[in-house]
Amino acid sequence: xxxGRQTWVFESKPVIAGSAAVGGPFESKCALxxxxxxxxxxxxxxxDSFEKAERKLLEHACEIAIKKxxxxxxxxxxxxxGDLINQIISSSFTARTLGIPYLGIFGACSSSVEGxxxxxxxxxxxxxxxxxxxxxxxxxxCEKQYRYPTEYGAQKPPTAQxxxxxxxxxxxxxxxxxxxxxxxTIGRVVDxxxxxxxxxxxxxxxxAVDTISAHxxxxxxxxxxxxIIATGDLGRVGHEIAKELxxxxxxxxxxxxxxxxxxxxxxxxxxxxxxxxxxxxxxxTTYGHFINRMKKGELKxxxxxxxxxxxxxxSYQQKEFIPCIAHAVSLEM
Amino acid sequence: MSDKKKxxxxxxxxEYQQLAKSKEPKRPxxxxxxxxxxxxxxxCTLGQAIKTVFVNYFGFTEETASNxxxxxxxxxxxxxxxxxxxxHIAQWAGAGTAVPVTGFANTxxxxxxxHRTEGYVLGVGGNMFKIAGPVIVFGVFSxxxxxxxxxxxxxxxxM
Numbered sequence: 001x002x003x004g005r006q007t008w009v010f011e012s013k014p015v016i017a018g019s020a021a022v023g024g025p026f027e028s029k030c031a032l033x034x035x036x037x038x039x040x041x042x043x044x045x046x047x048d049s050f051e052k053a054e055r056k057l058l059e060h061a062c063e064i065a066i067k068k069x070x071x072x073x074x075x076x077x078x079x080x081x082g083d084l085i086n087q088i089i090s091s092s093f094t095a096r097t098l099g100i101p102y103l104g105i106f107g108a109c110s111s112s113v114e115g116x117x118x119x120x121x122x123x124x125x126x127x128x129x130x131x132x133x134x135x136x137x138x139x140x141x142c143e144k145q146y147r148y149p150t151e152y153g154a155q156k157p158p159t160a161q162x163x164x165x166x167x168x169x170x171x172x173x174x175x176x177x178x179x180x181x182x183x184x185t186i187g188r189v190v191d192x193x194x195x196x197x198x199x200x201x202x203x204x205x206x207x208a209v210d211t212i213s214a215h216x217x218x219x220x221x222x223x224x225x226x227x228i229i230a231t232g233d234l235g236r237v238g239h240e241i242a243k244e245l246x247x248x249x250x251x252x253x254x255x256x257x258x259x260x261x262x263x264x265x266x267x268x269x270x271x272x273x274x275x276x277x278x279x280x281x282x283x284x285t286t287y288g289h290f291i292n293r294m295k296k297g298e299l300k301x302x303x304x305x306x307x308x309x310x311x312x313x314x315s316y317q318q319k320e321f322i323p324c325i326a327h328a329v330s331l332e333m
Numbered sequence: 334m335s336d337k338k339k340x341x342x343x344x345x346x347x348e349y350q351q352l353a354k355s356k357e358p359k360r361p362x363x364x365x366x367x368x369x370x371x372x373x374x375x376x377c378t379l380g381q382a383i384k385t386v387f388v389n390y391f392g393f394t395e396e397t398a399s400n401x402x403x404x405x406x407x408x409x410x411x412x413x414x415x416x417x418x419x420x421h422i423a424q425w426a427g428a429g430t431a432v433p434v435t436g437f438a439n440t441x442x443x444x445x446x447x448h449r450t451e452g453y454v455l456g457v458g459g460n461m462f463k464i465a466g467p468v469i470v471f472g473v474f475s476x477x478x479x480x481x482x483x484x485x486x487x488x489x490x491x492m
Contacts, residue, residue, distance in 0.1 A: 049450035149447035151414050152464065153423025153430055153439050155365070158358040193346040194353065202353040240356045245349075271424075274358075 004218025009183045014123040016116075016331070017130075017176030018069025021288030022061045023280075024139065024165030031267045035288035036166075037064050043140060043165065050150075051085060054138035054167075057280075058083070058094040061167035062134050065287075069130070069171040076100050076171065077128040080118050082111030083136050083279055084163075085145055090136050100132065108308030109233050110187070111135040112168060112283035113327040117184035119172040120329075129174055136167035137278030146197070146313055159199035161235045161262060162272035168283025179294045182301075185218060185328040187211035189310065193321050197311060200322070201238020201262070201274055204307040207324035208234060209245040211305055215328050216251070223253060227299040228290065232282035232306035232326070233262035235275030261285035261304075282306040294333040301332040365427045372422075372429030380406055380433070403434050410435035414442040440464040 003009045020037045023030070028039040038060055045053040058081065066073055079100040081091035088104050095102035107114040115133030122128040140150045142163040148154050172181065190207040208231045216223065223229060234242055239260040246253060261282045262275035286304050293299045305328040311320070342350070383405050387398040413419045419439050423430045430436055441461050448460035462469065 051450075144447055148464065149443035151417060151420050151439070151443035151446055153414075153420045153426075153436065153443075155424055155427040155431075157360050191346075192349045192353075193342045194350065199353075199357065202357065205353075206349060237356060237358065241353055244352060244356065 003183070004214075004220075006188070006214055007183055007185045007218035008117065008121060009219075010120050010124040010181055012124050012174065013180040013182055013332075014120045014172045014174060015176040015180050016170045016178045016291065017071070017173040018065045018067070018171040018178070019287035019291050020061045020064035020068060020167075020169045021284035022057050022064065022167045023284060024057070026139070026270070027164065027166055027265075027284070029267070030265055030270065032265055032285060032289045035292045036284065037061075037068075037288070050138055050141035050144065051089065054083065054085065054090045054136050054141050055093050055097075057138065057165070057167040058090055058134060058136040058169075059097055061136065061169040062094065062098060062132060065132065065134070065169035065171045069173060069176065071130055071171065071173070073098065073100065076130045076132050078103065078119070078122055078131045080105055080115035080131065080133045081135060082106050082115060084108065084142050090138075090141075091134075094134070094136075107306075107325060107327065108310050109137075109277060109279050109281060110306040110308030110325050110327050111279050112286065113184070113232070113304055113306035113329045116170055116172065116181065116329050117186065117327060119170070120181040120184065123172050123174055131172045132169060133172060134167065134169035135279040135283045137163055137165070137280040139163045139165045139278075142278055156273060157198050158273055159196070159201065159235075159237050160273040161200060161233065161275055161277035162266065162270075163278035164265065164276045164280040164284060166278075166280030166284040168280060168287035170287050179291055179331040179333050182330045182332050183219065184330070185211055185215040187214070187326040187328070189323045189325050191321050191323040195316070195319070195321050197316050197322070199237065200277060200309045201233075201235040202241055203238075203322040204232075204309055204324040204326065205234055205238045205241040205245060207326040208232075208238075208242050208305050208307045209249060211326040211328050212246070212303075213249055213251065215303070215330075223251070223257075223303070226257065226301050226303045226330075228302045229253060229258050230282075230285070230290065230302065230304050231260045232304070232308070233275070233277040234260045234307060235262040235273075235277065236260075237274040238307075239263050239275075264289075290331075294331065297333070299333070301330065303328055303330050368425060369427045369429035369432075372426035373432055374429075376406070376430070376433045376435055406434050407438040410438035411442040414439050415446065419443075437465060437468065440468075
């Protein structure tokens with residue numbers, strides 16, 4: 001049901017019956033390593049290209065999520081997926097392997113929540129019993145897509161971020177055990193005129209704040225109900241800016257409640273500059289870490305605001321600014 | 334955003350950019366310069382040592398020894414790139430590894446490695462000069478312009 005201008009409230013509260021977080025070798029040493037379902041010790045996952053490796057990650061995540069939900073693959077009616085590779089091939093090729101009717105989405109790093117919101121809408125509206133939402137990113141494949149060759153020696157500034165090699169999947173079902181999807185706020189594209197692709201956190205922070213304030217306005221709530229409000233991949237730099245912006249909007253959030261997946265995913269000693277990024281960042285943190293904490297009873301209600309920078313290497317070279325988006329989804333246990 | 338007028342930022346955008354700028358950690362320029370100075374210097378010293386070897390043991394002259402010296406440095410750079418740790422050294426050294434011939438070798442090797450999965454002809458062949466290409470194009474072009482200027486000055490009786 002639509003509430004306010006851009007928020008969907010799911011009356012039946014669909015359940016995330018199964019979720020999975022899969023990571024690469026670098027992620028196996030990250031701060032949230034205990035919350036992953038599987039790691040690959042090899043960045044190639046036994047494949048002969050990074051693109052194929054990313055696909056494997058996504059396949060593993062989907063299979064684990066389906067298995068954990070205790071359903072059969074044939075019972076999953078629809079599959080939403082998005083990634084960062086051109087023409088979202090990781091998603092489409094994974095859909096080919098899974099054989100589940102598929103809708104490809106692109107919201108850059110906001111794809112995880114975009115997929116989860118759409119899957120919840122299908123289940124809530126009785127258009128599906130089980131819908132799978134997944135997303136992935138691969139550090140080397142993404143570097144190749146957006147920046148330079150992986151082995152190219154370019155010095156990155158401290159505002160740069162490290163693309164997470166990982167995939168996350170969530171199976172949204174009508175019935176089952178697990179966190180429930182309460183509502184979702186779909187963001188609008190915000191462009192603050194930033195153009196530095198090595199400072200995505202600063203570009204995306206206004207989009208996150210815009211969606212958070214829309215969420216509050218539409219539902220007419222303050223954010224005190226939430227135990228955690230986590231943005232997707234703003235990193236340390238973007239997170240500081242988002243805090244400042246929220247303050248300017250008159251939204252006060254306690255320090256311990258407002259966090260960012262890109263900021264918490266890696267350990268401080270890991271050389272990731274400002275923090276993690278990529279589709280996999282918000283996905284593995286939410287589907288691994290946050291959902292585990294909800295199941296343990298540490299968190300009752302959370303808001304995940306996945307942020308995406310909607311640029312392409314071409315738009316950047318043509319001197320365009322970086323338009324950004326953020327989608328929020330509220331989960332409760 | 335195609336027309337130039339739209340490129341002008343609104344007051345809200347300007348205000349935000351100021352805020353973003355204030356929160357942005359600065360590149361440690363002085364430290365980077367010092368690191369670049371020492372690594373760059375180290376590579377040049379290594380080059381000089383190789384050159385001395387060529388002159389003293391392989392019968393090259395001061396002038397002809399430059400070519401095999403560059404070749405050895407290029408080989409070392411390509412090898413380190415292929416073994417996968419050139420980029421880590423470069424993150425530390427910055428311009429120190431980028432400016433000498435090692436940096437140029439790295440751009441070509443890394444691009445060739447990266448596109449190996451797309452095949453030897455269209456992948457490696459088509460992409461290996463992706464980063465080095467502009468350097469060659471504008472390097473040759475500026476050399477050409479400088480040569481023309483030199484010729485004109487000579488023709489006018491200068492030099």
